[in-house]
Structure formats: structure tokens, C-alpha cells
Amino acid sequence: MAKICVVGAGVVGQATGKGFLKLGHDVTFVDVDADTVERIRNNGFSAIFPEEMALGDVEAVFISVSTPTGEDGINLSSLDQACRDIGSALTVCQSRPVIVFRSTILPGTTRKRLIPLLEKAAGDGRVGEHVCYNPEYLRERHAQGDFDRPRIITIGQGDRSEDAAHKLTGLYRPFNAAVYRCSYEEAEFQKYVNNLFNATKISFFNEMREMAKSLGIDPTRAFQLTVRSAQGMWDPLYGTHDKGLYGGACLPKDTNAWIKYMEESGLNPIFMQAVREINRSMGGA
Template identity: 35%
Template sequence: MSKSLSIIGCGYVGCVTGTCFADMGHEVTLVDIDPSRVYSINEGHSPIYESGLEDLIKENRKRICATTDLRTAVNNTDITFIAVGTPSNVDGSINLTYVFNACKEIGEILREKDSFHVIIVKSTVFPGTTDTQVRQILEEHSGKKAGIDFGLGANPEFLREGNAVQDFLSPDRVVIGADDPRTANVIRDIYAPLNPQIFTTSIRTAEIIKYTSNAFLATKISFANEIGNLCKTLGVDSKDVFDGVGMDSRISPAFFRTGIGFGGSCFPKDVCALLSGARDCGEKLNVLNAVIATNEAQPLRLLGLLKRHLPNLKGKTIGILGLAFKPDTDDIRESRAIPVVSSLCSEGAEVIAYDPAAMDNFRHIFPHITYTSSASSVLEADAVLILTEWKEFEYLDYSGKIVIDGRRIEAARNHATIYEGVCW
């Protein structure tokens, strides 16, 4: 049975969530404070760079509308997802301002609404946030009780940028956090068309499942890089090592890709938030502290390899292939290209960069480096650094070049005149 849903926030999570729910047959109202995003969606365009999303918006325009009017959206729907941003504070904790502001407005709207309305937190928040602070704000401003007069739950997302639509429509699992059965059943019914594997638990447990999943994957990457660094010293190919290790059914090969580390909007932010929250609880997470330290040091290894061949970078032209934190996205949040380019600039190098999607975003941080319209132009530099594994980089002619590869591009490995892989 189709439901009437409102989604607050039209970023990666909110826009993908709302569009995919519409594709499942639900009526969806997307809400955002940015009029340009609202206009884009209503015109059938995606406000974000995400593979397949714009086509899905166009296919489901009859079931999707976007607005800046939160009151109308909540009043005309039965279920509201909160999918606003939770950016990092300076100390690594998450900033919950957007979540709390949304809850305050929702609570005031619920005060005037008679029907049982369900609010689901999809934003990533530290365990205990929803069943304490969010609940308190909603109850205070609505004059109603969670679990009795309105529903409250958590439904964390597990979407990979560049593959988010497929991840939503073909999920490994759907985690439902609810402390009353009525809310749990409502969330379960929404996802029923996907026939997914559903794990139902408490709100607080659902929240920490999200953090634990991302922290474990980040740990695998940093562990792989530490072993990869040792393998390079020993003259061993780390890919062969992890191909063998990954055959163990207890371990699996996923995320054993050595390189310059992880970035993006989730892993760095979520690990740091978990560390910050644990400190507030009097716990020290030694393993995760090491994960972050390893990840921060990894891009500097690439620069060390470059200096083996060009000891003095001042006045040298260094080409950068890839600026996004991963391929198939324009997202540069916590991209490993940021510390690399920053270090190159501080040493007086001239930087020429190319990325198929992320140059406009990167230009906001580094307006003074040179951006080129083709990958082949980058190869004219004194040395080339590969920082994102875009598919098109596999077909370049690296012969005659000094290449420092942070992402294991086989063409560079096989054909560069001087080749250095970061940790293989």
C-alpha cells in the first residue's frame, strides 16, 4: 500500500531516499530551504551529481513534488523523514543544529494535527540522540507524547555515493529502530515493496549500527594501508596479499584496497563523531584513533615518493588526476586530494588538475591552481599524481612519465617510465 511521505533535506540522502520511495509507488514531498534545489526537482532535474538519479526523478514526476514549505508538507503527509545534514564541529563531534531546528518546526505543526504522524530520523546522529533530545524537542513543541500521540523512529542509511540509487532499491538490509510496535510496523510497511531483509531493534541500537558499520569499513581501509606500506618495503604486491586474505570466508575481500586512504562525507565524519561521543561517555576507542591517524598520514606517503624523483618541487609542474574523494561523484568532502594539493602549493609547485566531475567544487577551495579540460593535458606535467580511480584514467598513455599512483591504475603501473605506487 502506498504511503504519503515528506522528506526534509534534499541532499544526497534526502533526494535519493525520496526519489526511490516515489519509484516504489509512494507519494513524496521533498522539503528544502534552498529554493534552487526545490526548483530543480520540480523541473525534473537532480540537484546533486548521482548516477541514475535524474532519470528516476523524471520517471516519477507525478509522485514527486518539492517545496520550501515544511508546514504544508507535514500536514499533507503521514510520515516524515528527517534527512538534514549533521556536519562536524571542530572537535569532531556532530553539529545537530539542523536536526533540532527541523524537530522544533515539526513539533509545532504536530500540535495542530490530530492524526498519528510518524517522524523518522534518517540523518546520522550519535546513539541516544533520537530517544532523548529529539524526543524532548518534539514533545515540548507539540504537547504530545512519543509512542502514543505520534511515532518516533530511526532508519539509518547505507548508501554509497555513485551507487546510491541501486543501494537503496537493492539493500543488503533495512535497519528499523523503534521503541513502539506501531511505529516499527509503519516503517516496515514503507519498505515492503523491496522485500528486503529487515532488522528491527531499538532506536539507540539502530543509531549505533550505522556508526559501527562505517567505523569497521574505515578500519579495514586503514588496516589494508598499513599492511600495504609494509608490503612495499618488503617488495611484495599488496593486491596479491589481500586477494589471498579475502578468500577467507570470515574476512571477505571488500574494502581491502590499498592507496591514499578514505574520504567523503561519511567515514571521516562518522569515525570522528564516534570518537568524540565515546570520549563524552568516558570511553577511549584506541583502534579508531589509530584508524584516523593512519588515514591522515597516508597521502603524505605519496608526496614522499614524489620527492624521491623530484626532491625540489619549487617551480615544478605537478599534474593531478582526480579530485573527488571517489569516482562517479563530484563530492570533494575530505578528499585526499585536498592535503596533497595543499602541500604541493606550500612547496611552490605549479599544480595542473583534472577531474571529470569535481573541478567546480574543488575550485572553491583552490581557485589559483590550473584546471584543464582533459586528462591528457595533465600528462604534460613534470610528474603526475593519480588521486581518484576514474575509469577514463585507465586508458591514458603514461609512457615517458613519472607517475605516483595513489589508486592502483594498472595502465600507469604497466607503462609509466618511472612508476611508484603508494603502498604496493
């Protein structure tokens, strides 16, 4: 069994660590927050502060610190500090664990920012050979169950980190989930596509719900039937192929008719206006 460190003991970090604990691995949580460290210890788990990290016999380090978004965009300060802490710990050990970033980060962040930070802090230009990006797909209220029973596992790697990705694949093998390996940038991009699609779908149905209420219609039954009737619902690959813009006899005319009807009814179909604008901006109707 492997010795694992989980840096960042929030929802994702604890689900990750406890998931590996169930498989018999030796897991230590690392966090900067004293209350978090104390709470984890009180629950019978191993928890330390970053300055206490010793990586000499650790096989994998999972980093799941927060990357909040503010007025200036994504805030990577906690992730930067985690890289410095891990790099510092690497300076005093000969072995090299697999370093696995799980935080949601924009495409290019692992290659262009995090690996250089790690290598500078460690004083070792080969640390990048041990780095993978492994996005999480955990729902906040069901994080542990989602980690224990993953739908898929995505591993982003670089040209130098083939062996690290192979080792990480081995750690995940007992979960019996399909493992997909791709570049750092593809994995980082996919995580955003995953989250933004969820946000898009929620916003679409929220707008439709508001429109229905304004028209005096209960949308519940219509939504239930849409799940069964719309190809975009029952065909998971619908719209993902590179087949160009939406067109044909139905979609452009019905989109335009709906927008016109809503506007004449004194309503503002923002979502559908944006859908049409995207199609038009790319040469569609």
C-alpha cells in the same frame, strides 16, 4: 499509496524519496536551500520549504538532514531545526505521521534529544509514540541503487512506538529485504559500527599497502589471496562473537613479530601497534 514527506533533500533524502516514488507513493521533498528546491522542481518532482509543510494527510516523514562533525563533535543544529519545523507543522493537524530519522546520530540522540524537541515544538507529549530511527546504508555514488535494493533494513523503536515501527515495516515490505527491529540506541550504535568498520578495514589495507611498497613488494596478489584465505574475510561472523581477546599460537606472536620487523626496517606500523595495544589493554598478549 502513502503520502510521504522527505525533510532534507541531499543524497540520502533524494534516494529515499525517489525510491518510494517508484512504488507509486506521493512524495514531497522539503529543504531549506533554494537552489535545491528549484532543481528538484525543475526535474519534475514536488519540493517545498519547511515553512510550507502541511502534515495533515501525510503518513510518514523521513528526516535525512546532514549531521556534520566539527571541532566540537557532531553538529546537530540542522536536525534540531528540522524537529522544530516538523513539530510546528504538527500543531495544526490532528493526524500523526510516522516520523523517521535517517541521519547518522550517536546512541541516545533519538530518545534523549530529538523526541523531546519534537514534543516540545508540537505541544504534544505523545509524539514520541510515532518516532522511529531508520539508519541508511547508502554509498554516495550508488545511493539510488542501494536504496532500491537494500541488503537489510534496520528500524529502531522505543517502548511507545511499536505501532509506528509496524507501519514503517509495511512501507518497506515491497523492497523484499530482511527487516530487523531493535531499540533506538541499538540502531544508532549499529550505524556507527557499520561505518567505523568500513573505515577500519580501509585503513588496515592502506597501512599494509604502504608497508609492502617500502619492502619492494606488490601487494595486489597478496590482498586477492587474503580475501580467500583469511577467516576474517570469508566468515562474516568472525570476531563478532564475545569470545574474548585474540590469542592462540599464531595471532599474538605474528602481530608482535610484524611490528618488530617494521620498526627495525624504519617503518611505523601505527595501525597494528594500535591493534596490539587494544588487545593488551584488555588483558591479552
